[in-house]
Amino acid sequence: MFERPRSGERAILISFEFHSMPDTPDVQEFTSLAQSAGALPLQVLTGKRSSPDPAHFIGKGKLEELHALVQDEEADVVLFNHELSPVQERNIERLLECRVLDRTGLILDIFAQRARSFEGKLQVELAQLQHLSTRLVRGWTHLERQKGGIGLRGPGETQLETDRRLIGGRIQQIHRRLDKVRKQREQNRRARRRAELPAVSLVGYTNAGKSTLFNALTASHVYAADQLFATLDPTLRHIQLPNKMDVVLADTVGFVQKLPHDLVEAFRATLDETIQADVLLHVVDASDPERQLRIAQVNEVLHSIGADDIPQILIYNKIDCMSDQAAEIERDKKGQIKKVWLSAQQQQGMDLLIDVLLETLPHHSLHHTLRIPAQAGQARARLHELGRVIHEEFDDKGDCLMEIEIEQRYFAGIQAQWIDEIEVLVLN
Numbered sequence: 001m002f003e004r005p006r007s008g009e010r011a012i013l014i015s016f017e018f019h020s021m022p023d024t025p026d027v028q029e030f031t032s033l034a035q036s037a038g039a040l041p042l043q044v045l046t047g048k049r050s051s052p053d054p055a056h057f058i059g060k061g062k063l064e065e066l067h068a069l070v071q072d073e074e075a076d077v078v079l080f081n082h083e084l085s086p087v088q089e090r091n092i093e094r095l096l097e098c099r100v101l102d103r104t105g106l107i108l109d110i111f112a113q114r115a116r117s118f119e120g121k122l123q124v125e126l127a128q129l130q131h132l133s134t135r136l137v138r139g140w141t142h143l144e145r146q147k148g149g150i151g152l153r154g155p156g157e158t159q160l161e162t163d164r165r166l167i168g169g170r171i172q173q174i175h176r177r178l179d180k181v182r183k184q185r186e187q188n189r190r191a192r193r194r195a196e197l198p199a200v201s202l203v204g205y206t207n208a209g210k211s212t213l214f215n216a217l218t219a220s221h222v223y224a225a226d227q228l229f230a231t232l233d234p235t236l237r238h239i240q241l242p243n244k245m246d247v248v249l250a251d252t253v254g255f256v257q258k259l260p261h262d263l264v265e266a267f268r269a270t271l272d273e274t275i276q277a278d279v280l281l282h283v284v285d286a287s288d289p290e291r292q293l294r295i296a297q298v299n300e301v302l303h304s305i306g307a308d309d310i311p312q313i314l315i316y317n318k319i320d321c322m323s324d325q326a327a328e329i330e331r332d333k334k335g336q337i338k339k340v341w342l343s344a345q346q347q348q349g350m351d352l353l354i355d356v357l358l359e360t361l362p363h364h365s366l367h368h369t370l371r372i373p374a375q376a377g378q379a380r381a382r383l384h385e386l387g388r389v390i391h392e393e394f395d396d397k398g399d400c401l402m403e404i405e406i407e408q409r410y411f412a413g414i415q416a417q418w419i420d421e422i423e424v425l426v427l428n
Contacts, residue, residue, distance in 0.1 A: 007272060010040040012069050015081035016058060017048045026290070029256070030081040030103070031207045037110045042073045056095070057088045063095060071095050086135045101295040103129055107256070111375065126174045127204075135165050151284050175254075198361045199248045203302065206254030209317040211284055213344035214251040218351070234377065236423035241358055243388045250277065255301045271305050278358055280312040287321035311420055314339045314358060320346045327352060367405050369426035374398035376421035379414060386410040401425070 010036055015027045021158030026043060034041050047062050056063055057080070070078065077099045078092070084102040094098045101109070108128050115121045202210040218237040235251045250275055273274040282298060284291050286318060295314070302308045319325045320343040327349025330417045340356055342349030347404065381402055383389070394400055403426075 007039050009038065010074060010076045011041050012066065012073065012078045013041050013044040014058070014066065014078060015044060016044050016052075017046075018052060019048075020048045028080070029165075030079075032077055032257075033103075033106055033110065036086065037106055037108050037113070039077065039079065043069060044077060045069065051152050052088075055088065056091050057082065057084055063092070067096055069093055070098055077101060079103075080188055089135065097316060102427070112321055119178070122174050122181070126171060126178065127170075129167050129171050129174070133171075145262045197248050198278045198359065199250065199276060200279050200284055200361070201250040201252060201277035202272055202279060202281050202313075203252060203298060203307075204254060205288075205298055206256050206284065208254065208283045208285045208288075208294070209344050210283045211251055213281075213315065213317060214249065215352055216344045216347060218249060221398055226315070241354060241361075243358060243405060244410070245358075245361065245365070247357065252276070257428065274302070275305060275307045275310075277307075277310055280307065281315050281359075283310050283315045283317050285318050286325065287318045292298060293387065311360065313337055313360065315346055315353065316341045319343045319348065329356060338349035365405050366408050368403075368411070368424055370400075370404060371404045371423040371425055372400040373421055374400075379418040379421055382414055383384055 013027075013030060013034060015030055027046070031041050031044065045062070045066055047058065049059060053059060058066070066078065069075070069338050075098060078101070079095060080100070080102045082102060083093070083104055084100070089102060095129075108124070111124045112128065115124045131333055135163060159368050174283050185209060202214055204210050214235065214237070237249050239249050242249060252271065259374065280302075282295070284295060288294060299308065301352050302310075304418065316325075316339055319327060325341055327342050329352050330341065332338045337356055337360065340349065340353055342353060344350070370383070372383070374397070380402070383402065387404045389405040390401040390405060392400055
């Protein structure tokens with residue numbers, strides 16, 4: 001058995017088109033994935049076949065060409081832009097004598113690098129173990145039983161069964177821990193629902209600018225970079241809109257073409273923030289020539305997690321990378337919001353997005369005209385703090401006549417505290 005390298009910086013990329021598979025793999029995106037994992041792509045080997053070879057995925061001729069490339073370029077790892085079966089991965093690895101990773105393994109490696117929180121690390125470990133459990137045979141070829149007879153049986157089968165049992169036990173343990181995380185998140189969501197806090201979730205293709213938009217809306221400093229899967233762990237922040245409405249904004253993991261099913265299942269606890277949102281802001285890279293395809297791929301994932309019925313607003317980000325597009329709100333014939341064009345990086349159109357949130361989010365605001373006596377200055381200050389004062393004036397007695405729009409829950413608290421002072425003149 002050959003020695004596997006400790007690192008795999010120098011990489012050969014493989015991307016094939018198959019007539020039996022209608023979805024053509026995106027070579028440019030796969031190159032970006034390899035770079036995000038820390039690899040140095042040396043060459044991309046492409047080709048066409050009617051269907052994958054059951055034993056080696058690619059044909060004998062391409063396999064010989066690939067072997068020569070690995071030798072000439074001194075590559076450490078070969079990355080396939082496809083999902084390989086355990087048998088295919090093992091066979092290719094034996095012939096090339098270097099490490100082989102498929103698309104799922106590559107994405108898992110990126111996720112392992114990006115995970116920071118306890119929950120995120122658990123989710124990544126779960127996905128890795130589920131992926132590894134089908135590939136245990138690859139690492140134990142030196143323990144396989146070669147001969148029969150007493151005293152000649154190797155311990156290979158016993159070792160494999162032991163590994164499967166240990167991995168199965170760890171997977172169950174992680175599931176239990178993630179169930180606790182899911183329950184904690186559900187408790188937090190119930191508390192937000194009791195407080196009538198609307199939730200907005202940012203979704204979209206990876207590297208569309210979700211974290212940059214999140215930072216622009218919340219004045220936060222969440223890590224944002226021009227790379228795939230820069231954000232993995234979910235981040236929640238409270239923001240307050242101009243009408244004094246409190247909103248919970250969630251930044252979630254980005255999606256990608258052919259996102260592995262195991263990853264979707266492993267990140268179910270995180271994606272629950274998307275499922276429970278009142279409104280989804282679907283962030284799109286407006287400068288991406290494949291943006292319509294990206295939108296369809298994100299909607300496919302949203303459908304798979306049961307979030308396709310949630311109201312969605314398309315946010316076309318990165319208009320600063322376009323020469324002929326200004327910040328604007330685009331509406332359909334019925335006057336409904338269709339798209340918002342903006343640049344989170346350059347802070348262009350952020351006021352338009354705020355207006356869209358004010359128009360879209362469900363709220364329970366009251367529109368009152370109040371009389372506040374002069375001695376109730378604290379009540380007046382509190383109303384200014386929690387509501388949007390439309391107009392106010394003072395009469396001859398020094399009492400304040402205030403026209404205000406305020407959330408029902410806020411007004412109920414103020415009215416209970418100053419029930420004898422505040423008089424509702426007009427209920428609009």
